[in-house]
Amino acid sequence: MMSPDLLYKRKTYGSNTIMDSKELIALDLKHIWHPCSQMKDYEDFEPLHITSASGSYLHTADGRDIIDAISSWWCKSLGHRHPEIRQAVNDQLDKFEHIIMANTTHETIVELSYRLAQICPPLDKVFYADNGSTSVEIAIKMSLQYHHQTGHREKTRFMALHNGYHGESILTLAAGDCELYTKPYKTLMPEFLKTPPLVYCNGIGSEGWEKYPEDAWKTIEKQLNEMSDTLSGIVFEPIIQGSGGMKIYSPDLLRRLRQWADKHDVHLIADEIMTGFGRCGKMMACEYAGIAPDFVCFSKSMTAGWAPMAATLCSTEVYNAFYDDYFSGKAFLHSNTYTGYAPGVAAALATMKIYERDKFIENAPAFNRKLMDGMRRVAQETGALVNLRGLGHMAAADIINPDTGKPFDYKLRIGYKCYLEAVKLGALLRPLGDTLYFLPPFNTDDATLEKLAEIAAQALNNTIESYKQGS
Numbered sequence: 001m002m003s004p005d006l007l008y009k010r011k012t013y014g015s016n017t018i019m020d021s022k023e024l025i026a027l028d029l030k031h032i033w034h035p036c037s038q039m040k041d042y043e044d045f046e047p048l049h050i051t052s053a054s055g056s057y058l059h060t061a062d063g064r065d066i067i068d069a070i071s072s073w074w075c076k077s078l079g080h081r082h083p084e085i086r087q088a089v090n091d092q093l094d095k096f097e098h099i100i101m102a103n104t105t106h107e108t109i110v111e112l113s114y115r116l117a118q119i120c121p122p123l124d125k126v127f128y129a130d131n132g133s134t135s136v137e138i139a140i141k142m143s144l145q146y147h148h149q150t151g152h153r154e155k156t157r158f159m160a161l162h163n164g165y166h167g168e169s170i171l172t173l174a175a176g177d178c179e180l181y182t183k184p185y186k187t188l189m190p191e192f193l194k195t196p197p198l199v200y201c202n203g204i205g206s207e208g209w210e211k212y213p214e215d216a217w218k219t220i221e222k223q224l225n226e227m228s229d230t231l232s233g234i235v236f237e238p239i240i241q242g243s244g245g246m247k248i249y250s251p252d253l254l255r256r257l258r259q260w261a262d263k264h265d266v267h268l269i270a271d272e273i274m275t276g277f278g279r280c281g282k283m284m285a286c287e288y289a290g291i292a293p294d295f296v297c298f299s300k301s302m303t304a305g306w307a308p309m310a311a312t313l314c315s316t317e318v319y320n321a322f323y324d325d326y327f328s329g330k331a332f333l334h335s336n337t338y339t340g341y342a343p344g345v346a347a348a349l350a351t352m353k354i355y356e357r358d359k360f361i362e363n364a365p366a367f368n369r370k371l372m373d374g375m376r377r378v379a380q381e382t383g384a385l386v387n388l389r390g391l392g393h394m395a396a397a398d399i400i401n402p403d404t405g406k407p408f409d410y411k412l413r414i415g416y417k418c419y420l421e422a423v424k425l426g427a428l429l430r431p432l433g434d435t436l437y438f439l440p441p442f443n444t445d446d447a448t449l450e451k452l453a454e455i456a457a458q459a460l461n462n463t464i465e466s467y468k469q470g471s
């Protein structure tokens with residue numbers, strides 16, 4: 001057994017006296033199973049020893065400042081250690097850190113809920129959870145139970161968009177469509193119908209943004225019509241499919257789904273976990289379509305990445321279907337220990353106030369232009385990007401081989417190798433397969449955005465050069 005003394009070995013790096021990096025990493029790899037990773041990859045790429053983070057940067061033990069280009073899994077919308085959110089969390093911790101949410105309340109959660117209820121009328125009831133996947137499960141469960149309790153017991157099936165991602169629990173894996181994440185668990189997953197592949201576009205004003213192609217809609221409509229009587233809800237990531245490759249589709253598809261769902265008494269369940277709270281350039285991506293879904297799920301940017309926290313919103317009409325005497329058995333008896341985790345509530349409230357004051361939604365188009373300029377620069381300097389696209393605080397493009405104009409064989413893991421290069425150069429990019437994307441904190445300054453583009457171009461060029469040299 002490793003000596004516990006090891007934990008007390010310290011080394012001085014600049015002004016920091018911290019645990020020796022080599023030994024810390026050895027201990028990490030001995031005990032930690034990192035998420036979404038093939039652990040064998042860590043043989044060549046050790047975990048970064050982070051000692052602090054601030055704004056859009058992660059700071060490492062060996063004194064490097066690394067741009068957090070994907071906002072630490074898409075949640076740090078206001079960057080690291082935002083002083084006002086920290087103050088709000090500290091103020092909350094001075095009062096209490098966590099209390100059971102059944103039968104209790106407090107000022108912060110009431111104010112937050114009031115504000116959340118203004119985002120998407122008529123969705124004015126808020127059910128809290130502690131992670132995004134659970135908030136989607138909550139919406140699915142509520143939809144099913146609603147139909148059960150309103151005389152439509154036949155409405156038991158769900159449908160989701162092709163290429164979607166909704167989380168890692170078994171039910172949300174079933175709702176999602178990423179083979180890479182679901183394959184080993186198929187035997188456990190309930191049936192969840194999927195639409196045919198979607199037609200994508202590159203963002204506002206691009207071809208295909210205004211109108212979803214009629215023939216493509218007809219195919220979806222036909223499939224929906226065939227199951228309309230038994231369908232409870234349709235689950236989707238509105239406008240941007242994140243994990244599926246930052247793909248953008250026309251808001252017109254959502255308008256059509258809304259119309260169809262209204263006719264057939266089917267719920268629309270909008271998973272705004274990545275797109276919501278400003279990431280897409282609005283509080284909700286559904287706003288681009290001018291529709292209100294029946295359920296909306298928020299997480300990630302909701303607390304600006306300060307706490308595991310999520311919320312599912314629904315209407316009073318849905319809520320009323322659960323409201324009855326106790327022995328009617330109609331209550332929604334879902335609970336998670338950290339439902340309404342108070343520091344998360346405080347962080348979410350502070351986040352909303354900062355968004356309003358600093359006008360992050362209003363300024364999103366200007367920010368997007370800068371992100372897209374950066375992506376265009378990478379494309380020009382490498383000749384290796386196509387399908388440049390973006391919306392709000394996100395820009396993406398697909399990597400191709402500049403010599404053939406075709407995608408690389410996925411087995412070459414070009415995106416992953418580009419990620420390794422970029423980390424060496426000072427940016428944490430983490431492409432999705434061979435899709436490169438920028439999803440930084442909304443308050444990232446211009447100099448950092450320029451540096452990010454420079455690093456991404458250099459990293460991609462280095463990667464392609466190594467490929468050409470056969471290494």
Ligand SMILES: Cc1ncc(COP(=O)(O)O)c(C=O)c1O
Binds near residue numbers: 243
């Ligand atoms: C669209 C979407 N839905 C759901 C989730 C799952 O959220 P969590 O990781 O908090 O469970 C994610 C996470 O990336 C997401 O992007």
